Amino acid sequence: MQILDENEIKSKLEELEGWEYKDDAIHTSFQFENFKEAFSVMVRIAFxxxxxxxxxxxxxxxxxxxxxxxxxxxxxxxxxDFKLARSIEDIVDAGE
Structure with a gap:
């Protein structure tokens, strides 16, 4: 698997809201109503x-x-990474 250059990464990040590139990774964070909701999403992401x-x-x-x-x-x-990021977004959006 070939790594993407910084221009490719920045271009792909435009398709994802709230994600950023730093330290050779893409990052985001989510806040939920409570721990139970956060953990529920984590389980779905884990699968x-x-x-x-x-x-x-x-x-x-x-x-x-x-x-x-x-x-x-x-x-x-x-x-x-971008494939999983899109899946994570779909999982979080489905839970809202």
């Missing part, structure tokens, strides 16, 4: 990540979920 065989770096504190995506095997951001 999708497993299906795609691509797993996020993430942290959760109460109702906030922070996510970072990069393709570790490739050493940077690839199309796999």
């Amino acid at each position: 999708e990540a497993e299906a795609q065989q691509h797993h996020p770096n993430w942290t959760n504190v109460y109702n906030e979920l922070q996510i970072s995506l990069s393709t570790h095997d490739a050493g940077g951001v690839t199309h796999k």
